Amino acid sequence: MAVHTTQGSYAGSISWFQNCSAGVSAHYVIRSSDGQVTQMVREADKAWHIGNSNGYTVGIEHEGYVANPSAWYTTAMYNASADLTRDILASRALAQKVYDGASGWNAVLPDANFDVKGHVNYASQSHTDPGSGWDWPRYKQLVTSGSGSGGGATPTLTWPVVQYGNTGERVRTVQYLLQQWGYSVTADGSFGSTTLTAVKNFQASQGLGADGVVGNASWPALTVLAQQGDSGAKVRAVQSQLVESGYAVAVDGVFGPGTDSAVRSFQGAKGLGVDGIVGENTWNKFAW
Numbered sequence: 001m002a003v004h005t006t007q008g009s010y011a012g013s014i015s016w017f018q019n020c021s022a023g024v025s026a027h028y029v030i031r032s033s034d035g036q037v038t039q040m041v042r043e044a045d046k047a048w049h050i051g052n053s054n055g056y057t058v059g060i061e062h063e064g065y066v067a068n069p070s071a072w073y074t075t076a077m078y079n080a081s082a083d084l085t086r087d088i089l090a091s092r093a094l095a096q097k098v099y100d101g102a103s104g105w106n107a108v109l110p111d112a113n114f115d116v117k118g119h120v121n122y123a124s125q126s127h128t129d130p131g132s133g134w135d136w137p138r139y140k141q142l143v144t145s146g147s148g149s150g151g152g153a154t155p156t157l158t159w160p161v162v163q164y165g166n167t168g169e170r171v172r173t174v175q176y177l178l179q180q181w182g183y184s185v186t187a188d189g190s191f192g193s194t195t196l197t198a199v200k201n202f203q204a205s206q207g208l209g210a211d212g213v214v215g216n217a218s219w220p221a222l223t224v225l226a227q228q229g230d231s232g233a234k235v236r237a238v239q240s241q242l243v244e245s246g247y248a249v250a251v252d253g254v255f256g257p258g259t260d261s262a263v264r265s266f267q268g269a270k271g272l273g274v275d276g277i278v279g280e281n282t283w284n285k286f287a288w
């Protein structure tokens with residue numbers, strides 16, 4: 001999801017986006033004064049807001065100007081936007097990987113690391129929105145805590161603690177996910193010193209306390225959406241957990257129809273929404 005600034009008024013942006021010849025659009029526009037949200041494009045459809053990344057990105061435009069953030073980025077707007085973002089993430093079973101500003105407002109950030117970041121944080125962009133005045137730590141806090149308007153907060157998941165000396169499938173899942181993030185660890189299900197170092201490095205890279213303990217803070221950061229067509233270590237993590245739960249799937253790192261149907265069966269058995277997509281709720285059930 002991409003956070004934008006309109007560089008114009010709310011009403012002006014809405015009429016601009018309704019003009020087909022303008023060649024620009026976004027899924028949502030939010031008003032500065034009171035946080036009113038207008039949906040311009042259905043989420044399933046592509047909007048024209050972010051060049052190469054249009055095909056997989058939901059765009060949220062915030063009324064205002066990059067050069068004058070204090071006048072336009074109001075509490076009402078932050079709260080409304082955070083509620084909307086949390087809702088979109090939840091509806092897609094995406095982890096709440098919201099940029100926290102730690103690398104600077106204009107850093108180009110890998111798509112894999114953040115589900116929510118600014119226009120300027122996508123690769124190959126000429127725009128600078130939402131600019132240096134967008135409060136990313138505050139925004140992340142509002143999205144993840146659900147404290148924006150007080151309504152619609154998603155229940156916080158509780159995760160098992162996994163740490164040095166532990167063994168078993170949970171540890172193996174952590175190790176596969178570390179591999180997915182580029183760390184060189186063996187998925188042997190034994191939490192030794194190499195895994196400990198990788199966990200600490202991962203935590204530091206995410207702005208988390210680097211204590212080497214994988215719990216409520218680190219699990220949501222570690223987990224990555226996995227679905228049919230995906231491949232790699234995250235898929236092995238899913239498949240290995242499925243085997244652990246008694247499903248006959250190959251741990252080959254290729255998320256094909258067999259894995260998809262096992263995931264759906266697992267989701268049904270655990271009372272989750274059955275969509276074949278391994279998001280945070282499904283990872284959580286695997287982890288337990």
Ligand SMILES: [Zn+2]
Nearest residue numbers: 004119127129
């Ligand atoms: Zn933009």
